[in-house]
Amino acid sequence: MRITASFILLFQLAIMQVAVSQQLVEKTQGTSEFSVTKSFSEIKANADYYEPYQAREFKKPNPVVYHPEFEINPKEVVFMENLQSAPVIKTNREVSPMPDTTFLGLYDSGNSIPPDVNGAPGPDHLMVTLNTEVRIQDRVGNALSTMSLGMFWNDLPGGSTFDPKILYDAHENRWIFVTCSSSEVGSSRLYLGVTESSDPTGVWHLYSFITDPQSITWFDYPSMGFNDKWIAVGGNMFGGDFYSTMWVFDKHAMYDGVASVPYTRFATNQGFTLVPAITFDQTEENMYIVSSANSNQGGNGYISLFKVTGPTASPSFSKVGDIGTPNPWAGSAGNNGDFLPQLGSSQKINSVDHRMENVIFRNGKIWAVHHVFLPASNPQRTAVQWWELSPAGEILQRGRIDDPSNLMSYAFPTIAVNDFEDITIGHGSFSSQQYASAAYSFRFHNDEPNTMRDPYTYKNGLASYYKTFGGGRNRWGDYTATMLDPINGKDFWVLQEYAELPSGGDRWATQWARIRTPFAPQSDFEANEVLIPLGENIRFTDLSEGVPQQWEWNFEGAEPAQSNEQFPSGITYNTEGTFGVSLTSSNDFGTNTLTKPAYITVSATLLPEVAFEADKPLICVGGAVKFTDKSNYMPREWEWSFVPATLTFVNGTDAFSQNPEVVFDEAATYSVSLKATNLNGSSTETYFDMITVGGLSLPYTEYFDGEDFNAGGWSVENPDDDVTWEIVTVGGLEGVSTAASVDFFHYFAIGQRDRLISPSFNLRNYENVNLSFRHAYAARRAQFADSLIVYISDNCGENWTRLFADAENGNGNFATHPLVEGFVPENVWDWCGVEWGADCKTFNLNEWIGKTDVKIAFETYSFYGNPIYITDVELGPTVGIETAGENSQLLVSPNPATELLVIEDAAAQKINKLMIVNTLGQVVYRLENTGLSRITINVKEMPAGIYLVEATVGAQQNLRKLVIN
Template identity: 50%
Template sequence: MKSLNLLLTGVIISTMIALPSFAQQIKSTKGHSETMVKTSLEQMQAYDKEHPAPVKKKKRHNEKKIYPEFSLEGKTVLYNEKGNGQTEMSPKFMDPSPLPDADFSGLEDTGGSIPPDVNGAAGPNHLMVTLNTSFRILDKQGNVISDISIGGFWAGLPGAGNVFDPKIMYDPYEDRWILVEPSSSDVGSSRLFVAVSENSDPTGNWFLYAFDSDPDNQYWFDYPSYGFNKKWITVSGNMFGAGFGYNVLFVFDKAAIYNNAEEVSYTRFSLYDGFTIVPSIVYDPDLEDMYMVNNAGGNSGGNGSLNLWKVTGELGNEEVLDLGLITTPNPWENWIGNNGNFAPQMDTEENINSGDGRIQNLVYRNGTLWCAHHIFLPINNPTHSAIQWWQLATDGTVIQRGRIEDETGLYHYTFPSIAVNAKEDVMIGYGSFSSDQYASSSYSFRYADDPLNEMRDSYQYKDGLAKYVKKFGGDRNRWGDYTATCIDPSDDLDFWTLQEFADLPTGSTDHWGTWWAMINIDDAPLASFEADINIVPTGTATSFTDKTKYDPTEWLWEFEGGSPATSTEQSPQNVIYENSGSFDVTLVATNYLGSNTLVMEDFITVNTTILPEVVFVQTDTLPCVGQVVEFEDLSVYNPNGWQWSFVPDDVSFVDGTTANSQHPKVQFNLATYYEASLTVSNVNGSSTIVKPALIKSGGVMLPFLEDFESKSFNTKSWIIENDDDDKTWEITNVAGNGPGNLAAYVNIKNYGGFEERDRLISPLINLSANEFAFLEFEHAYGQRFAEYTDSLNVYISDDCGQTWKNLLRLGEDGSGIFATVEPSSVEFIPATSNEWCMGAGEEGNCYLLNLTEWAGSANVRIMFESY
């Protein structure tokens, strides 16, 4: 049994004894990320090799079994379908949906989760599958590139081993994968994780962020719904405590996440009159606002209703508007009895759980909104489930509303997901169930010019292979909870859907499976291109990249003033401009359906004055003495010469690089601060950038102060070692030691085993210029029970953390009393100065450690270890 909380603040290393450092209105609050980690697929794979994922059965709270209903009395009605003469849908349109152009396995059942929470997305060159069991990256032919454990993907974030309900999407405007997933169904540790890829390649780098889902620790976050537009990533979720509490909406600064900011701010809204409020995925690079929809009720006064919302405002000053209801006199039921086990299957009386009628996803495309959900029909005594889909104007007008339904009740359809391409063709993927078959994967399709309100006939692309009964000792035969259908960003036309089916059993154990299907859609090209640089030094070159949509097969370029003057390459390289002036560029893109011409007037400017714009980055600014740092030149405007210099100049260029290399590798030989400068030349002249004290070889010099008020461990390069990927060091709000209100914190209340050690390691410290050195830190600590012990150890290393020597051992077992309050079962966060250690030396209970033994040394680190 572990006890409660340990906090550190005011960490000081100095040359003398130092005093502690003091360094309709919808409710919203502001906050920021707790933790940020930059990682890569390679690091994830290495983690998985060292920490094989245990097979675990998913057992988390899930009290809600009946769809919550809210009073609609007094709410604004934006649009009533009955009042506009649309009580009847069009006659059934039964032309067949197109056959898939490709289909293959997504990810198999490993026995570790019900339901799998089926989700995936397509990028330009890859597919990703994100399930409760694990993640998978594939190419578009179905070949597996990598499998990643969930813990391995989120490694480094607190609570990485307790995640569930992953959802992924692709941002085609900035070429990023976006993955969201909650962690922990405990109100005290519930978090929301957000990850984005560094670029379009999911096998490269990822930026991971952790956010406290409820700073008041009253509710935990379940079932994320997501969206994005030009400035926000939005994630909503259902908050549960002793039952359903409210719907929460996080609005994140998308640019900050994409730029791998140390800290990401958000606005958090508490929405008390809606369940599963779904933000929109916005396929419009200019739309400022974001719309949201939820199922407001299936049968209120004989009407079914949606609720339309809008997120608006400037970045950081967002507000949420409840726009009102959209109603139809065609009601439905949102839930069915028998714990939701309603969908029939062959060879067993055990039905499959059909979930409820929540909206599954929302798409904004060409000025309108599209969404889908499954419903139960007829009202009062449902015999089957059907898919209902909507096309809405942003003022709430119902443009189209349709149902995918077998009115005989033989077939049930559940868990839809909808996608809309640039032409407004539509695909809806879903599960199909019947007493005449096993649980299967299906889709329906409509072309943009098909009759209003209708989908083409259902196509079952993956047949179920066996009965499916898997309850893990519960009362629900879980399926879903959701699926994925998306557009291929490579052309904005093709469709992908990932659905669940009943796979073959292993012995007596039934299995689910997931299966992809793709539909290829063609259109005439829409020409587009970009250049490496638009301002070109006279006599030099620029290169062009084709960005044409809809699969062109031929290209004809014309370069006014350029050499060559024309090209038939897809992306011509090294087009030289000999003379000054402004010049047009023309591209004609062609495929078998037609051609499109784009003329960009005065697109290229050529002159004799533009100098290089000098930019460079480096792999490290706090290297150990003798460590190699790699520099990368990112200068623009056709550089052709480089001169690197460092002050002092005691450095070594390694691996064949020199001071004139574009991307040198440099070993720093002294324990000191180095100035770095780079001069870059082109045909017009040269430019220089100087970065004083950029490289702190051997570490930062004294005095060093850390008060954690930057809100991030990364600001000063602290390192966290969290071997079990569970609770670990984080930064939290405190009081009593101001000014300032933050501290490093570890909650060791619920550690599951002995000797689980979490280490907070300082940045590199340089004591080479000091004769004396001391370490002082403030701490606050509260036990849960007097008979149990926790520990805090402090270590020092003078070889960059390769070996450690103990400086201090503290514990409640007699080897060092360090509690600052009396034992209590109440979670401890210090609120007054009396709850912190007071002073150092014989009269106090803070600690002052003499580091003079290491004075004169560089490459020093301090480690705080708790267990």
């Protein structure tokens, strides 16, 4: 709950009574304010560019504290639990199962309390969405991408983001992401984003919605659910009025990425924090909504049930009724909510209030969860209270995760339910004997009704915690995440907050846990090899779902023929043929057998299929290469050989190692052979000219048209880890569409150097060697200029000699285009050697002839100008981009031309090659080996426009601008 420093009025509403006569629902409809479709790579690039220069926003809790209680009308009570059916707390219960895995979500970045913990699993990724940052991880915890929450939504109008929540729609394979924008009246927005697929690193459709068109209130604390028709988001409206809203969006319109998404907005004073259900039943047309109502009215506690019904485009909102229990609770406690105990400090942790946290609809039933304060008359602890309801409001189950001794408190719960109706509730764990910790409680569907197993603390807190940013509350939560695994629909993921070790102040952090759910096993397995030599042994891996406890393997034709291990190894096949394998896996819930007939094939003639790879194909003399054997069919022995044999094995390897590491001692091209032997015999494979040592031979040309710099053997030195060399698309050159570039325009760090380094070259056995390249650049400011420096090294980059350095002085000495704000080369005269500006650069390298391990480097010095572009890098005996200026002998007339065009050399030399190129770099006329010094062309049919004439006379390339009317 947010989180703005600008809201300084402290208004506490401890009890809010809403009379029955005032209960109203107002319905309005509209469409999204703004939408944009962006790839995640674009969002990330935008974040990487802007984030270093964004002032870090400190997010403080909203000082307005609301603990509303709603007067219950007995006529609206649809179900009242009786004392006899209320759950009894047992003292000795089984502890919830341990997690299968647990790892970090995100650390405290130091600029937000509370973090508003949320996250969700997908089939291939995890997403963590906090007030501070958004992180995408793989399913074993590796961080794939991290950015600030605000930068994720940066393409939408508004800003000042808070209260993010994320869900994964497993039926449609989409991510759904909601966030609030601005806690100020007049600028409050709701952000909503959905993916185009199951991949959160793919395309996102992002939408913004004005939360109050009348600019009286602002929107806070979103609660999100969905069904087959709608995405629903509930929230609380504060400011000049107080009420709750339920937003209903056309889910498939949003999934389709339509530009203007319709919505229906229901405003009501019938409840606080209306929580829509995450609906797993695809045939359920209604959207059910639950909220806390009154913690203790007449000795009873109440929650309220609502629903949205009707057509997708014209839904209706109604109250089903209030649901009561004779086991009341308090709705809040403590000093402004600071109530939860912790080890090592008398400062309490804020517990907020008894609002509903999340709701699930599954198998025709409704599950909901919140924490409550007990005992109702004088709270000493918090407990987690969960509900199972029918759509009519009948209580099917109600339970509490509670410690009546008052030692432990449990708070900020969320619930998930699988198709068996097993339940996991993730929650925080608090005690004077424990630092604030991450925990969960589990329930098997056949456990005793109304009960949960004892909590399992999967991440213990590490220190006491107190952080208020100068406010009056030590905030925690406000919420957490417990989700179903979309891969099998049975396992659970929990993301909880815990107290980390302090670093520059007290810190929170978040931790994932995955809980595998036992159920009747579904057997599956794999072998490490299925086609093997005679007499070989293999191993098997159990892949069964359902957490089996026993395994019975049968291996036809093998020794041993049976095993009870989960992962049997050393299974030997001494007879040729094809054999089946079966696995029977069992647990308390059942037994399942899988047989794979003809799974293993044993051959007495099967020889190794030899294959191998090297980590580097090009190195300098004295460089090391690691070789990796990739041979099939289970070789046991290896023998490597090299031609020439001038090399040294290092790091304990030799010619008979499976994966040797080799230092090459001579400038040469090496061929590599591997002889691999299995139980049946040997095979040999040779890769000729596999490793080049000492440098590439000439001639050499680089257009930077590979997937990245590494593909061409180039490398980048980026000392400040900021804007640097990249491969970009350019125009204006025939057959060339890419260049290496540094974007000075978006490089705010002045005076930084970035170096693009070539692969090594071997300059032996040449009489003449030149280096040339094409460049394009336009200055952005007359008084400032970016620089380009060119270096050469003859010892693999250990030492460098400067070949060239220049910066634009305003006279076209280096720039290829006049002064301009923003520059990308689009036509041929944007490049060097044409019309305005500098010639292309050519350097003689004869001083380095006979050397090996020669490298070239292009270094930039940033001064906040336009991007620089380099392409067509050439090394060779006769390279050089020769250009002709105003003193050229090439004549083009008339110019402008309309019909006949005459091109001739004033000295009557033969024109060897002639091309006319349009502004897109396309050749519209070509003539070679003409033997003529004067050529006449009919240009009447050519479209009017600007062209470039390229004529080669002798060894000189002449360029002329041509206008056709």
